[in-house]
Amino acid sequence: MISPPTITTTNEVLTATIHLVIPGMDMPKHMDPAIQEIIHVLADQGMQPAGPMFSYHHRRPSDTFDFEIGFPVAKAIKESGRVKNGTLPAERVVRSVYQGPYEGLAKAWPALQEWVRENGHGETGRFWECYLNNPDEVKDPKDYRTQLNWVIG
Numbered sequence: 001m002i003s004p005p006t007i008t009t010t011n012e013v014l015t016a017t018i019h020l021v022i023p024g025m026d027m028p029k030h031m032d033p034a035i036q037e038i039i040h041v042l043a044d045q046g047m048q049p050a051g052p053m054f055s056y057h058h059r060r061p062s063d064t065f066d067f068e069i070g071f072p073v074a075k076a077i078k079e080s081g082r083v084k085n086g087t088l089p090a091e092r093v094v095r096s097v098y099q100g101p102y103e104g105l106a107k108a109w110p111a112l113q114e115w116v117r118e119n120g121h122g123e124t125g126r127f128w129e130c131y132l133n134n135p136d137e138v139k140d141p142k143d144y145r146t147q148l149n150w151v152i153g
Contacts, residue, residue: 002096002108002148005115009092010149013051016042016077017070017086024065034069034082041083042073050074052147056088056128088128093149094121097132101141105129112148122153 018034035053042048049071057067068086076085094116098108109127116123132145 001100001104002098002111005094005096005112007092007121007152008095010088010090012090013072013088014074014076015054015068015070015086015088016073016083017056017068018082019068019084021064021066023063024061027065031069037081038069038071038083041077041080042071044080045077047073047075047077052130052132054088054128054130057126059125091126091149091151092153093151095150096148098146098148099142099144101144102146105146108146108148112150116150116152124151124153126151 016038018038020030022030051072053071055067055069059066079085096112098105128149130147132147138144
């Protein structure tokens, strides 16, 4: 389900993001429009993403998800509408890669959380996932690859 977890420290990465606080069941309704909005703002400024799309969660989901969806960028953007400058912060994380359809992420994250707890790492409640390949280019969902990053204390 997930690759063997490793501990790493990430570097801060400049990003263009949209911050969303939405019910989990509304995720499909909001994700694609937000992605397209960011891509449109970048294109209007003659820019392209400098890395894979991500979603950075500020806390564990409850009745709502509080997260930023975005892309790394090479330089700060001119903010437009909901699209803002941001960063993926430098963090100490437990990292793994899940391969399979996005629906399987609901089981991949608890598997990573279990590893974190079994190995005695502190939990912050923050996490992010990077979508390592594009569903428009990888036709079979079993080949989707998602990097999981669990922020530890």
